[in-house]
Amino acid sequence: MLSKLRRPRSRTDRRDNPDATKSIARDRLQSAISRDRHDLLGPDVVEALKRDMLAAISRHLEISEDFNELEVRRLDQSLYLVASIRIQGIPRLARAR
Amino acid sequence: MKGKTIVITSGKGGVGKTTTTANIGAGLALRGHKVVVIDTDIGLRNLDVVMGLENRIVYDLVDAIEGRCKLHQAMIRDKQLPELFLIAAAQTRDKNCINPEQLTDLCRRLEEEFDYIIVDCPAGIEQGFRNAIGPAQEAIVVTTPEVSAIRDADRVIGLLEASELYRPKLIINRVRPGMVKRGDMLDKDDIVELLAVDILGMVPADDRLITATNQGIPVIHDKRAPSGMAFSRITARIDGEDIPLMDLEPKTGLMNKVRFLMGIDRSEYTHA
Ligand SMILES: Nc1ncnc2c1ncn2[C@@H]1O[C@H](COP(=O)(O)OP(=O)(O)OP(=O)(O)O)[C@@H](O)[C@H]1O
Numbered sequence: 001m002l003s004k005l006r007r008p009r010s011r012t013d014r015r016d017n018p019d020a021t022k023s024i025a026r027d028r029l030q031s032a033i034s035r036d037r038h039d040l041l042g043p044d045v046v047e048a049l050k051r052d053m054l055a056a057i058s059r060h061l062e063i064s065e066d067f068n069e070l071e072v073r074r075l076d077q078s079l080y081l082v083a084s085i086r087i088q089g090i091p092r093l094a095r096a097r
Numbered sequence: 098m099k100g101k102t103i104v105i106t107s108g109k110g111g112v113g114k115t116t117t118t119a120n121i122g123a124g125l126a127l128r129g130h131k132v133v134v135i136d137t138d139i140g141l142r143n144l145d146v147v148m149g150l151e152n153r154i155v156y157d158l159v160d161a162i163e164g165r166c167k168l169h170q171a172m173i174r175d176k177q178l179p180e181l182f183l184i185a186a187a188q189t190r191d192k193n194c195i196n197p198e199q200l201t202d203l204c205r206r207l208e209e210e211f212d213y214i215i216v217d218c219p220a221g222i223e224q225g226f227r228n229a230i231g232p233a234q235e236a237i238v239v240t241t242p243e244v245s246a247i248r249d250a251d252r253v254i255g256l257l258e259a260s261e262l263y264r265p266k267l268i269i270n271r272v273r274p275g276m277v278k279r280g281d282m283l284d285k286d287d288i289v290e291l292l293a294v295d296i297l298g299m300v301p302a303d304d305r306l307i308t309a310t311n312q313g314i315p316v317i318h319d320k321r322a323p324s325g326m327a328f329s330r331i332t333a334r335i336d337g338e339d340i341p342l343m344d345l346e347p348k349t350g351l352m353n354k355v356r357f358l359m360g361i362d363r364s365e366y367t368h369a
């Protein structure tokens with residue numbers, strides 16, 4: 001009784017309320033939003049990125065025109081940019097001296 | 098004079114766009130600006146009743162766009178604030194009867210004469226949304242602290258940015274501080290982190306807002322309403338004032354509890 005009087009807010013001030021539902025809401029939202037953003041990522045954005053990346057890489061390495069894959073993949077909560085690019089040759093200048 | 102057009106949007110329905118439009122419109126007029134609010138929810142008009150002007154409508158937005166009346170004939174003067182005007186949505190037509198270019202033309206004309214044009218957007222992301230965001234130079238996204246509303250807000254923020262409305266600002270409406278405190282409602286930090294946007298303010302869930310709306314008076318006129326105070330602060334921020342964001346606190350204090358239990362004061366919260 002006394003302790004209740006002294007700490008009148010103890011019932012509402014449960015920072016670490018084990019039953020708190022907001023962390024569930026946050027996790028579900030994080031996953032839903034990341035999925036939506038992935039689904040809505042425009043194919044034109046990925047194509048443009050692919051073009052720029054290949055141009056940058058070919059300044060350093062000889063790469064083939066085909067067999068190049070670039071995609072955005074979702075694993076658990078995160079998005080990954082996954083690239084598979086076939087190197088055809090390493091220019092003399094790029095070799096270690 | 099060169100005014101600014103701001104769209105109030107959300108994605109999800111019923112989160113408080115129309116309420117926010119009415120209160121920001123009134124708030125800016127209270128601060129001495131010339132303001133027009135436009136209801137673009139054609140077929141489901143509501144801003145007129147929220148502002149208590151439903152009996153004064155002669156011409157509407159579509160009449161003005163289709164040239165059945167002069168623009169100023171479609172502008173209804175507010176009851177309290179002589180510098181605040183409403184352009185009502187047509188009730189007997191649908192969202193496809195106007196296009197973004199027509200609304201943009203209309204807003205450009207209004208910007209010559211007014212400081213702020215506030216556009217109330219319909220729910221959804223279809224034609225009505227396209228129309229409403231067309232003329233906007235800035236966007237405000239309204240959400241509630243719930244999963245579905247926040248997810249839709251994220252979708253809408255993406256669409257706004259794709260339409261070159263960068264950095265929309267967020268209003269979180271219907272916050273219940275007691276639930277936030279218990280850990281049963283997402284708080285502003287969670288929401289801001291999830292959506293990666295700037296926050297313009299928070300508005301508590303407030304019974305006084307409902308009683309004000311019943312009377313067709315925007316709650317910002319009710320000096321004792323926590324939601325009205327929240328809208329005043331939001332309006333000041335829109336108007337360029339640098340006011341810090343305060344956390345909404347549940348009312349504690351014995352007298353407040355007694356008042357609440359006795360039904361003298363039905364709002365659960367202190368300030369905004
Ligand atoms: N902070 C609040 N506290 C209490 N009630 C609120 C609050 N904000 C809005 N409401 C109520 O919620 C309801 C929906 O609000 P409003 O019409 O503004 O939403 P909306 O986003 O414009 O809806 P729609 O998508 O249908 O156009 C109204 O009855 C309004 O009075």
Ligand SMILES: [Mg+2]
Pocket residue numbers: 114115116138143217218219
């Ligand atoms: Mg509405």
